[in-house]
Amino acid sequence: MAGTLPPQGRAEADQLMELHERILVAAALEMGVRSAQPPVSIVVTLLEGATRWNGWTGDDEQLPGLANRAVHLAGLLLEEAVADDALLPVAIARRPPVPSA
Numbered sequence: 001m002a003g004t005l006p007p008q009g010r011a012e013a014d015q016l017m018e019l020h021e022r023i024l025v026a027a028a029l030e031m032g033v034r035s036a037q038p039p040v041s042i043v044v045t046l047l048e049g050a051t052r053w054n055g056w057t058g059d060d061e062q063l064p065g066l067a068n069r070a071v072h073l074a075g076l077l078l079e080e081a082v083a084d085d086a087l088l089p090v091a092i093a094r095r096p097p098v099p100s101a
Contacts, residue, residue, distance in 0.1 A: 020044075032082045039081035043074045 005013055021044055028036035047070055054066045 028078055028081070031078060033078060036081075039078055043077055046070070046073060046077070 021040060024040045024043065025036045028040050033039055050066070050070055054069065056062055056066055
């Protein structure tokens with residue numbers, strides 16, 4: 001998204017996005033996530049792509065509910081990360097394959 005801005009605006013947006021991600025990493029560490037960067041990167045990707053999955057029609061009255069849904073989904077991801085490091089690449093590689101039906 002920041003790529004569509006003029007260079008100065010792009011640089012400022014990049015700095016703000018980096019700051020936001022560092023804040024999320026700090027919060028995840030505080031929540032007990034041992035390796036916070038991979039889950040936070042997943043949460044940021046989820047939130048950046050929200051317009052693709054949230055079903056917003058343009059009605060501002062929908063925004064509080066959509067924001068709550070995004071917070072809920074992000075929380076679920078971080079809870080899973082706290083529970084068993086499931087969002088780390090190493091943990092995914094160690095998981096047994098899912099049996100086919």
